[in-house]
Amino acid sequence: MLETNNLTNTRVFYYFEEISKIPHGSGNMKGIADFCENFAKEQGLRYFRDEMDNIVIFKDGTNGYENSTPVIMQGHLDMVCQKTADSKIDFSKDPLELYIDGDFIKAKNTTLGADDGIGVALILAVLESKDFSHPPIEAVFTVDEEIGMLGASKLDMSKLSGKKLINIDSFNDACACVSCAGGADIKMHINLKRVIACGKKLKLSIDGLLGGHSGGKIKEGRVNANILAGRILACAKKISDFDIISINGGDKGNAITPRCAIELVVKDTEGFISKLEEVFENIKNELSDREENLNLTVSIVEEGNFQAIDKESRDKLINMLLSIPDGVLAMSKKISGLVETSSNLGIAATHDDKILLHSTIRSNKRSALEWLQERMFMIAEYNNCNVEASGHYPPWELVENSEMQKIFADTCLEIYEKEANIYATHAGLECGIFSGKIEGLDGIAIGPSAYDVHTVFERLSISAVNKFYDFLKVILAKLK
Numbered sequence: 001m002l003e004t005n006n007l008t009n010t011r012v013f014y015y016f017e018e019i020s021k022i023p024h025g026s027g028n029m030k031g032i033a034d035f036c037e038n039f040a041k042e043q044g045l046r047y048f049r050d051e052m053d054n055i056v057i058f059k060d061g062t063n064g065y066e067n068s069t070p071v072i073m074q075g076h077l078d079m080v081c082q083k084t085a086d087s088k089i090d091f092s093k094d095p096l097e098l099y100i101d102g103d104f105i106k107a108k109n110t111t112l113g114a115d116d117g118i119g120v121a122l123i124l125a126v127l128e129s130k131d132f133s134h135p136p137i138e139a140v141f142t143v144d145e146e147i148g149m150l151g152a153s154k155l156d157m158s159k160l161s162g163k164k165l166i167n168i169d170s171f172n173d174a175c176a177c178v179s180c181a182g183g184a185d186i187k188m189h190i191n192l193k194r195v196i197a198c199g200k201k202l203k204l205s206i207d208g209l210l211g212g213h214s215g216g217k218i219k220e221g222r223v224n225a226n227i228l229a230g231r232i233l234a235c236a237k238k239i240s241d242f243d244i245i246s247i248n249g250g251d252k253g254n255a256i257t258p259r260c261a262i263e264l265v266v267k268d269t270e271g272f273i274s275k276l277e278e279v280f281e282n283i284k285n286e287l288s289d290r291e292e293n294l295n296l297t298v299s300i301v302e303e304g305n306f307q308a309i310d311k312e313s314r315d316k317l318i319n320m321l322l323s324i325p326d327g328v329l330a331m332s333k334k335i336s337g338l339v340e341t342s343s344n345l346g347i348a349a350t351h352d353d354k355i356l357l358h359s360t361i362r363s364n365k366r367s368a369l370e371w372l373q374e375r376m377f378m379i380a381e382y383n384n385c386n387v388e389a390s391g392h393y394p395p396w397e398l399v400e401n402s403e404m405q406k407i408f409a410d411t412c413l414e415i416y417e418k419e420a421n422i423y424a425t426h427a428g429l430e431c432g433i434f435s436g437k438i439e440g441l442d443g444i445a446i447g448p449s450a451y452d453v454h455t456v457f458e459r460l461s462i463s464a465v466n467k468f469y470d471f472l473k474v475i476l477a478k479l480k
């Protein structure tokens, strides 16, 4: 049992601790959904649970708020399971071991699951409360947010009547996220034939780039190794003819590719390598201000006959690498520093009979996202490549003159005694799915400060939770 005098909102911490006893990594949702269902039954609250194990619990408005418009309060039930190398925990059946360290709650050798256990605990405490005013509440607990927002995508939102959303899955005091990106995966295939090429096999490697998440880091102008490979191959072709055996860079669509390896066959390497090294020097100089550890090398592996890809496919590959939109494509004019539209060629992979090029595209504007997808399809089709799109999630567009943003900003001044930080993210959030399904939705994504979520260093500030709960009560009281 967690014990400290600072756990004043004991019901919030009570529920947080109860949740931590139930294994609830993504994909393992039955136990925590049972817990929420039993909670609703015990409290005598109306609820529904769908086949995904999403749960929605309804609570009436308090005295004087009976006829107010309902507010949707939302958090996700799953957590990211990470543990230290020496941890013996089995996330499928073992509870987390919570402990207190100063102002922080932590978990021994594992992620804490404050993302989003604290969101769930706060909402359960509100549902149980009898001592403060609030409008009717539609509390939505979604499953499997961390593995592609699967629960929110499948949830039937026609049973919700609220038009205001408080999502509690953001971990910064006095900060509210009010817009997120939508996105999709675009997979392009170059179908190839194998031909015999004889000569010297060279290994060309691009390495040492920073990489990083394509939502969070793309605005830093980090270089994508697959795109750089296109430039190098195009320059190499001006030096001498060659065949390509393979290209392999990246294994995740949403990571900026930090390295790429290409195997070439060159008939006559005389002069080729030294000229290519000149190209490398120019590129390294040009990029040294942003990618100081970039390493470009070329070396001879062996001489002989090799299974290379046909020349037509080689040219398609180079054309595609030169023309696929990549990196930041537009910055927001409304929110300073926000990337509005971007694309990232996360994977270039050679298989026996085809090359896969996999880009993830994102935009905080629906029409920009749709156009970018169409443009990628056109580029693929002009190059006679097969193309498909999958994994769509909708953007959460910025709401103009938002009442929720105003209430949030005013309440920040009252409770936190500071200006609200209202921001947007270029990553996907469940709020995008809600705003896609509920017309006219006005929402904020907020929460108490937690740090290093998704890592074994995850920790939750006790004082921040206490203050946030008071903050939440004031906001709810204003939604009359």
Ligand SMILES: [Zn+2]
Residues within 6 Å of the ligand: 076, 115, 116, 145, 169
């Ligand atoms: Zn989360």
